Amino acid sequence: MSEQEYYVPHGTYWPIIGSIGVSTLFVGFANQMHGVEWGASVMVLGFAILVFMMFGWFGQVVNESTNGIYNKQVDRSFRWGMSWFIFSEVMFFAAFFGALFYARALSVPWLGGADNNIFTPDLWNAFSASWHQMAFLAPGTELQSGTVMSFPAVPESGIATATPADVVDPWGLPALNTALLLASGVTLTFAHHALRAGHRNQIVGWLVATIALGAAFLGFQVMEYGHAYHDGLKLTSGIYGSTFYMLTGFHGFHVTVGVIMLTVILYRIQKGHFNADNHFGFEGVAWYWHFVDVVWLGLFVFVYWL
């Protein structure tokens, strides 16, 4: 295809299949939320349609690429498309980090009486403003009736049972998970270097290591959630619980997507789809993984430490 021509996509049925998949998924989800019996089944069906669409559509694009249909102009459009996707991702996480800063530095102190009480309505006189990873009470401490904390990690009995060490300790799983994700960034960089140098066997080894580290991160994150949830930290545990689960939950979802994408890239490398000069698919996924890694680093530093 010449440089002057712009590639015009053929007629395709994948968009309408994607729309049907998303609609089915949402109808199922809404009904599931209302306790309708068939809700879950319809959700699964919608998800299956979406997966079918992704395999079909992405597979078609890969085939077109390997058959040499695309020219440099199409390559540029892929790169710009990826950059806008990344922009939306940055805005997405910026909103949640913004909520974290706002609640922690402004709204919770105001509710607790800061700044001359201008913003402190008589919501609840016994409100205790606190922002802690784990604002736990010593075991056995009995709360005065009616006490409300911004992070009510106290059982309904009103008698505290857990200690900080029992729940989330930044030296434990969070530090281990940070080390795992950082290591995955390093292994991915080695894979990137091997790809640019044309060493296919090395790419496969480093990519497998990256995927394994990402999967290990997810496994430990599930463990941490189980731990925190068991000890009373829930999505409904005040503003701390909400922001904690929203940030770490969406981050975990992104790691999951990243692991799937890296696995696809591994498959494509073994199929010989990339070479040292032409590997945009790898670059897009690699940048995405680095971004997810940096988001976690921000979470580790701001949520757990500073």
Add this chain to the structure above:
Amino acid sequence: MTEVFAVIIIVAILVALGFGLVGMVKGGKAGSDRMFKSLVTRVSLSVLLFVLVMFAGYMGWITPNAVMVDAPVVQAPVQK
């Protein structure tokens, strides 16, 4: 002081990541080189930040957001 260093490194990491994105969008040999170098910088700075935070925590320069509240947490009613 540790907090200031940590924030400076985080900003530097974001800048490196941004340069990597610019390289990726640009494409070609020059863009690819720029992207790779930026991502190497990003990874190196991230490891540095992690080591700094853990060392500062170990030395007691910073404390995690985990505190033990050992008295009944009841704040006096706000006086207006």
